[in-house]
Amino acid sequence: MTAPWTERNGDFSALKAITFAGVLAPGVYFTVRYFQGALDASLWQILVRESGLWAIRFLMLTLAITPLKAILAWPQLTTLRRMLGVAALGYTSVHLLAFSADLTFDLGAIAAELAFRFYLAVGTIAFLIMVPLGLTSTDAMVKRLGGPRWKRLHQMAYVIGFLSVLHFFLLLLKLITPEATIWAGLFVWMMAYRGLAFWVGRPGKWWGLGLVAVATVSTMLLEAGFFLFLSTLGTDRVFLILSANWNGQAGLRPSWIVAMLVLSLWIIGIARGDYKAMVRGRA
Numbered sequence: 001m002t003a004p005w006t007e008r009n010g011d012f013s014a015l016k017a018i019t020f021a022g023v024l025a026p027g028v029y030f031t032v033r034y035f036q037g038a039l040d041a042s043l044w045q046i047l048v049r050e051s052g053l054w055a056i057r058f059l060m061l062t063l064a065i066t067p068l069k070a071i072l073a074w075p076q077l078t079t080l081r082r083m084l085g086v087a088a089l090g091y092t093s094v095h096l097l098a099f100s101a102d103l104t105f106d107l108g109a110i111a112a113e114l115a116f117r118f119y120l121a122v123g124t125i126a127f128l129i130m131v132p133l134g135l136t137s138t139d140a141m142v143k144r145l146g147g148p149r150w151k152r153l154h155q156m157a158y159v160i161g162f163l164s165v166l167h168f169f170l171l172l173l174k175l176i177t178p179e180a181t182i183w184a185g186l187f188v189w190m191m192a193y194r195g196l197a198f199w200v201g202r203p204g205k206w207w208g209l210g211l212v213a214v215a216t217v218s219t220m221l222l223e224a225g226f227f228l229f230l231s232t233l234g235t236d237r238v239f240l241i242l243s244a245n246w247n248g249q250a251g252l253r254p255s256w257i258v259a260m261l262v263l264s265l266w267i268i269g270i271a272r273g274d275y276k277a278m279v280r281g282r283a
């Protein structure tokens with residue numbers, strides 16, 4: 001049994017120690033604020049929001065490990081995947097607990113909310129799939145299930161990623177936050193990256209640039225499409241949202257942030273001079 005800050009052979013790992021501190025930090029920060037009396041009567045709502053945000057961040061980082069380790073030529077990143085995944089499950093559990101506490105643990109009210117609000121039903125399905133993945137994340141369970149079966153089961157992480165992004169994205173109607181759109185765009189990039197590595201075999205650098213374009217355009221379309229289909233805005237207003245991506249009047253747009261991040265990764269891949277090897281990085 002190794003500690004969260006050690007390698008399998010027991011050696012201290014600075015990378016794992018920093019990541020461990022990073023996954024605990026939001027929880028510690030929240031607890032300190034609570035004891036300082038900085039959280040008012042809406043404690044549960046604040047906890048729902050904060051834990052939800054950290055759950056999705058750690059989940060997306062878990063899914064980003066495969067492309068990042070290949071692009072940055074940093075295989076040790078794989079050793080962080082389990083810790084990040086478990087952190088995502090931990091923060092989602094706190095999220096569900098805070099949501100239930102906000103409804104005074106009234107099981108009837110909780111069940112009604114989960115069943116009749118679409119975004120909550122989507123979040124609940126994501127959580128229900130997360131639980132078996134968390135429970136089977138130990139070495140003993142990998143052994144017990146056998147490599148291929150364990151891998152097939154853990155591929156459900158993509159489904160969790162999709163449902164979690166959808167859950168967050170559907171909240172745009174209530175909370176206009178750019179983060180939901182940014183994660184949606186980055187999720188498209190991650191999935192397109194994996195699809196490319198799986199289907200195309202040995203793509204060249206232009207495929208990588210294509211991924212940048214796909215992620216950027218998808219972010220713009222997802223944002224505008226969301227307001228077109230789920231809100232009462234007319235098509236003229238939707239065109240305004242779309243045009244804000246290139247007229248620069250609305251400040252830094254989610255599509256620009258996505259474009260900058262994935263373009264930087266593409267440039268790093270090119271600088272390493274081996275984009276082909278990068279895309280073929282093993283999962």
Ligand code: HEM
Pocket residue numbers: 048049050052053054055056059088092095096099114120123124125126127164167168171174175177
């Ligand atoms: C267990 C089932 C879940 C329930 C009952 C649930 C419930 C909620 C509720 C009530 C909100 C707040 C809505 C508001 O502020 O009005 C919320 C927001 C959120 N949830 Fe969940 N959720 C669930 C699963 C998930 C999962 C699996 C994730 C991601 C891993 C997630 C991530 C988020 C995020 C990012 C927000 C928005 C936070 C913010 O910016 O305010 N949730 N969820």
